[in-house]
Amino acid sequence: MVISCCAVGCTNRQGHKPGISFYRIPKNPERRRQWIAAINRKSWEPTALSRLCSEHFLNVFAHTKSPQKRKAITNLNNFQRREAMKKRKRQEGEHRQAAKQLSMDKDTLSIGLQDDGHEDGIADEDAVIGDCQASLSSSVMCQTEMSSEDISSLLFECQQLQKENTELKEKIRCLDLFEQNSFENKDEKVKALTGLPNFQVLMAVFSFMKPSLSNMSNLTCFQQLMLTFLKLKLNVSFTFLSYLIGAHTSTVSKVFTNVINILNERLVPVSVVWPERENVQISLPMCFRKSFKRCMAIIDCFEINTEKPKDLKARAQTYSQYKSHNTMKYLIGITPQGVISFISKGWVGGQLTGISL
Template sequence: MDETNPDWVPTLHMGHSEILTSNSDRHRRRTQQRAAVGGFHKGVVECEGEACAAVTHEEQLKLDTTEDQHHSHLAKEAVGQSCVGQVEAELATANVENLDLTVRHTEATRQTKDCVCCEQSRAEVNRLLENRKLQSQLKKTELNEHFLKDDTEKVRYYTGLPCFAILLAVFDNVKAFLPASQKLSHFQMLLLTLMRLRLDLPVQHLCDLFNVSHKTLSSVFTDTIDVLYARLGALVHWPERHCLQATVPPQFIEIFGKRVAIIVDCFEIRTERPSNLKARAQTYSQYKGTHTMKYLVGITPLGAISFISKGWGGSASDRHITENCGILQRLLPGDVVLADRGFEIRDPVGMMCAEVKIPAYTKGFCQLDARDIEDKRAIAHLRIHVERVIGTSRNKFKMLHTTMPIRLLLPCEGEDVTLLDKIVKVCCVLVNMCPSVVVKPGTTETCSC
């Protein structure tokens, strides 16, 4: 045979070899297959081994052949099942791992969400707490009842009144008569007025404090002064004689008995220079050297203001004011009036069957005699109380120290008093609400409110 010929086609050994495999080879192959499947169907193989020993050689050959084929098939199935089981196990493991990862991821996501929610909740709580704190601070700084409550020093500084209870009493007396305001409460209207009287703050400063316009502040101040004047003006009251005699301090009784009814003096408030020549001449004060309005004030021996006149031009004399302000009509026979030497009012007072006590002066002589000196010293010592009350009024309400604009000197509409007259009388009313400067409270006494 020419195997190198291109037309050569193999014709031998084209099928399976007819040489049969020996029993030992088959046994070795079966053993390897059994080992490969890991002892799969071990009981079946043992049974088959016992059956193989009982059959003949030919039957054994056929059986072995059949068994080989069967075991080959079983081996393939076992290997397949083993692979499938391994794959399933791996898949199960992978699924478990994926499930664990999913659970962990879910847990982490939930924790992240929880952390975010916690942070948001914490931020919201902090914001609310901060808002509450800011609101509390704002309430403390806002000029209203809460600003002055439980703080007597603030009440004294901002209003001039001795305590918060008296301030509330004043407010309760006037709140029903105060006009409504879109910007301010009734208490703020009263507080604004008292602060302007007490501290004489610039108008722009008050506008910024109460967040109102200049026009609103002026109208609120005027309206509140009108209400205070109408509702509280009666507190400047001339007491009955039996009330006076029941409250005369011992130092007055030692010298004049219980006859002293009033101590009088005048004080002046500076004003702007009027443009009208007549008004300019009427308001010019030789004593102060400027344009003023003059008021006569009278106090009881106990130190309470019992009379305040209307305003007079600074050029008016003390005698002229005394004769025309209406104080003489309040005197009773036997009353004693303590006055300064500028009050030459013996004749007018004498017409009321009363007596004026004025400190003696030299009247052109070199010196006074001993008796006049003693009388002068006694009268001056007691008359000084009215100057102390006037000084307290002007120091407590600093607006009385400032220069008043001309518009305050004009009569109010439908009335015969000016806005300055109302301001002065309201200040006198507020002074009467404070402790007396004549009789000092004892060391153990406190404010009754």
């Protein structure tokens, strides 16, 4: 029989339109009276086959299961809950029974040992322990049926894996730019990344600087020094160095500033020294002896670019019209032999000319 809607003027039938549900007239007297008043059909009484489609409801709602189905589902849930509770109680009872049996066996064993006497009890206890160890060893032997050749093969494979692991770790250390092992016997790499001529000079500088350095933010002293040399030689950004070494950008900036100050305090006083005139005259190059016999130093003024200061006054003072950039000026003196003998303090690039400096 085809189910159709009982509303006046509605032609909806089951299967005619997708997404339409049909609902029975409620059996509850109060709800049934409200439904009949809403349908508003004169001299009409619904039968057991009367249905009302979902298009006549104010809000479209999901299909509600019949009371019989809801009751069956509730009964099923209650049954499953009771079965789970029975199973849990049964397991708890089994555990209590096993614990009680174990306690009784232990008491029986102790009573038997006391009846036999102290020495006999010790002997029996040792015998029981020996039997347990024998049974345990036999079970272990049954579980691991391996010959001496299998054991030797496993030991050899383990040694090979350990050796391979050690070699891989060594290769990783050599590939790391901030590890000391990666620069050994590689003078070209040292010169390209730090500007120093060879590895021996690099280690000499590091040995001289190490007492003033300390581990900072999980970076070793050598890593801090190499980070500073890379920044000075290649002028890479702090962001690039942070990705390269695996640290935050602010940490890299702090390390660089700290090491630069230490380099200035430790290296400048011992490396930039004004020489005695006699020492310069003794080793004066031949090209100077003819025309510049009394030359002590060749001076020059140079500018280096700086970051733009946040303070407006400092930004105006350091801005150089000639360089179109914020700069600092320095006066440098070099002996005829090519050794730096003097470096002045820094001056703002926007106020002094080279001649004034």
